[in-house]
Amino acid sequence: MDGIKRREAAIRSVTKSLPGGQVTYVDIKKFYDSISPEVATQSWQRFCDRNIIATPVPELGLKIIQNHAQETAGKSILTGPMFSHFVANLVLHDIDKIAEDLPSYYVRYVDDITLIGSEESNDASLTAIRSLLGKIDLALHDDKEKTFSLNCAEWESAASHIVANKHEGSWKKLVGNIKKCMIFFPDQVEALTHKLSEAGYRLPLSDYSLAVTETNSFQKIRSIGLWQWLLFRTESNVVQLILDSASVLADDYETDVFEILAEINQASTFLRKRLVSQIRYRLGRLMYLSSLSVLERLRVASIGVPELMFHTSIIEALVTRDCSKVVSLGVKVAQATAQLFRAAGMLAEFSEPVSTEAQIQGLATFIANGVQIGEAIFDAQHPILKIAIDGVDKDMLSREDSFIHELACLHGIGAPRHAATLNSAFDLADKISLDALDFDDGYYL
Incomplete structure (x- = not known):
């Protein structure tokens, strides 16, 4: 998110x-998918040589x-791992250096490039960039969804067309106060959990009890911040404070989304892209705060x-409890949905058979989260589902499938303990994980 904001500031300055x-x-x-292992290797070696990496x-x-x-199969680096992000930036580093001499102002964020200048200078810069990318077998999109231009005045107008985020810091404050309550007022955690559930909120609460018992008071204060701790301790009704702030946020976000x-x-x-980002930001939070209606x-x-x-x-799954669609959309969507179901104590049902590999991984994600499964047709002998349902035995450790073998090794022999692990915080520094907010990546607030 910081990178997006820096990009916006750089563009606006021009x-x-x-x-x-x-x-x-x-x-x-x-x-x-287009960065070949050869190109990745060359970029990595240049980086190590340039910086004398030992x-x-x-x-x-x-x-x-x-x-x-x-x-x-020798085609590319993997999408997703943090090292891939690092190497991908190294691959484009040389282009970034050359881009300093382009006739237009150049800004890059990951694989998105922005040029600011006259129409002629932008066209000339695009030609140069295409040539540079072609030398390492990369290419620019040609379709209008991915490549488009607008005049600077229109960009300025759209950039300023942002629905006011009345409580920009309040979401972090809400989540922070929940964490402080669990750390400093362990005797009120049960009441907080009950009240949040009673109000219809689907906020997942990690169990900080182990981390709290192993931490002295000084460490607790230092981890949260002295002034925040003192202010929070003066609140007479911590649970009501959290409930009130959640209610205000829900009302504001709901109003904003309907208006947008x-x-x-x-x-x-261009303005639509920005408005969509603002809706996504709010919807991600409303999944935890809004009523089903x-x-x-x-x-x-x-x-x-x-x-x-x-x-x-995800919303449709929450309202209908039918999760057939979300398990087909990848494990990221499945995890976000499963977390909400787990927090709300909801039963997940499946109106269609769970049969494809993507669906099976999605279902395993639900089971690993400890979500109760209702009507569903699936092969319980599938290795991933067996690990989620029964845990790991010796046979799992000798599987030829590298993914199953690695998963089994990471888990270790024994009964499944995924849900307990997901529910536990092992250190005061552990954040409350809110998986539906992962879809905020790169969005304009």
């Missing part, structure tokens, strides 16, 4: 001085790249906005 200029957005096509770090990086190559949805279909392409109204109002498909699919 557009203000170029009212007659143009902003061009371009995107590298299939970025991670053994064994260079060798370790090369080994990781080789492992990626094995998993992708009313105007989104009349917005320009309000969530259903929000889902219906969002039907004409395909960019909200992940959010509306």
